[in-house]
Amino acid sequence: MGVAFLDLEATISDCNPAFAGMVNAAGRGQVMGQPLAERIAREDRLDLANALSRVVMGGAPAAHLEVRLNTPRERAASVFISPTGENGDVSGLVLHFIDATDQRSLELQFAQAQKMQAMGQLAGGVAHDFNNLLTAMIGFCDLLLQRHGAGDPSFADIMQIKQNANRAANLVRQLLAFSRRQPLQPRMLDATEALAELLHLLRRLLGETIELRLFHGRDLGLIRVDPGQFDQVIINLAVNARDAMPGGGTLSIRTGTATFDTPTQCGPEIIPDGDYVMIEVSDTGTGISKEDIGRIFEPFFSTKQGGAGTGLGLSTVYGIVRQTDGFIVVDSALGEGATFTIYLPRYEIDQTLETSGRIPPPLPGAWPPP
Ligand SMILES: Nc1ncnc2c1ncn2[C@@H]1O[C@H](COP(=O)(O)OP(=O)(O)OP(=O)(O)O)[C@@H](O)[C@H]1O
Ligand SMILES: [Mg+2]
Structure with missing residues (x-):
């Protein structure tokens, strides 16, 4: 638990190492003598100042509120404010900070x-x-x-x-x-091959100002998807990336595998443990603001002006991926491009099929082998 003592000007007069650690300071020396406000996210400073003055003025014997800390990776804390001093004279404040980042996320x-x-x-x-x-x-x-x-x-x-x-x-x-209510016709596919077949179309979609780079992972195994839907997912992501790079840029598509030994939290989803094929589509475009990033998969959410976008692209992608037992997560910040990562359950290429170099025909229910 972080503890900080404030004087009546809301300057930190003393604190424990845990508090310094919470606000990402190298040590106590770096925060002592500094205004507390600097350590709190801008949006929450006013609320905190109000709570502090309420306690100092005696309007409340103590106060409690949630604040975000001014750290590179935003952390949340629960703060308990109590006065210090004797005989009802408030000479300062003591604040107890409890890290609430995990709970909040x-x-x-x-x-x-x-x-x-x-x-x-x-x-x-x-x-x-x-x-x-x-x-x-x-x-x-x-x-x-x-x-x-x-x-x-x-x-x-x-x-x-x-x-x-x-x-x-x-x-x-x-x-x-x-809403994942469409009929799918899944087949076993090699993601590398499926992407290679799309390459020509993607190049044409992206135009001359955008460079397309493909990085193929090795020993990918197979995925079980509806090939038409798979194409639609990649095309939708590529078109969005293109729209985010009006002045040109680079679109990279990377494949690989991922293994989770335990259920793993990725964005808002918990991905069950298991083997996955990973397809990452990243661009060097405008990026997505923090306010928007939680909404981009919603149907009809679009920032494109004047009806240029239906806002159905990413919601379709989301639906297809989830219906395929896969997951999609986005990582982006304004001005820093965007990376969409898709995880699809991975199936081993059966040994006999591997030596014959053929991918199994689409026999429903015949795959994966018992
Ligand atoms: N690669 C990206 N870079 C920056 N913003 C993106 C990217 N992909 C999606 N977005 C944001 O997400 C919003 C929703 O995307 P979505 O594909 O669902 O709809 P749209 O592209 O606006 O419309 P449509 O797909 O019908 O053309 C976009 O309007 C844009 O703000
Ligand atoms: Mg779109």
Whole structure:
């Protein structure tokens, strides 16, 4: 527990080594004689100052609040403030700091996971109903088109209706992907090969100002995904990266393996222990602000101006990855590019198949081998 003594100007007059450690100071000497405010995150300074003056003025016998500390990796602390002095004369304050970083990040992660689940349910329900309505609309358009053929004055209008209904159906499909309610046709794939096949398309998507670098990990093993959906995931991430690098830059796609011996916390998700194939897509673009990073996987969240983005790209990616029993995490800061890392369960290439150099055919239920 960190302990700090303050004088009436809120300057640290003394503290224990634990407090110095908490605020990332090299030693007690570095914090003593300094204003406490400097050690507290800017956003929380006012709250803390108010609490301190309440105790000094005798408005409250003691106070408790949560603050964020002004450290490179933001830490949270629970602070208990009590007065020092004799016979009711307050001569200073003593503050006890308890590190609440882990607890706080757990709370945030739990809330985030719950939010995504609730959104998935909501989006899935809406998308499902819309899907039925659109299927009926498209069906009736087809009936009308039979009666009003190409020479009919209404033909063009009915075609317009049908095209728009089809476009809406596409959006709905993306929502269904997010809520993990779409039918998938998973197959065993070699991620390296799948990426190599996409290379040509990706180069064209990215244009000339963006350099594409591919780093293939060795002995990747196989992943079990719907190949079309896998492509969609990579393309969505690449397009976002391109949009984040209007002045050009580098997009790197790296593959590798990861093994977790115990369930591992990654962003808001807990990844079960096991073997994973890792696909990392990172760019040198604008990066994502701290306020936005918790929302980017939400459907319809977009920072692109004037309807340039539907905000469904990443929610589709999220849905596909989760439906494939995989996980996606993002690491980014404003101005520092963004890295999306996907973990998909890894399957061993069976020895006999390996020697014949062939990847098993898509026999549902026949893989992984018993
Ligand atoms: N690589 C990235 N770098 C910076 N910001 C990103 C990156 N990828 C996503 N974002 C942010 O996440 C938001 C949501 O992305 P998402 O793909 O879901 O929607 P969108 O790209 O805005 O719209 P659409 O995918 O329909 O074009 C983006 O608007 C952008 O703010
Ligand atoms: Mg997008």
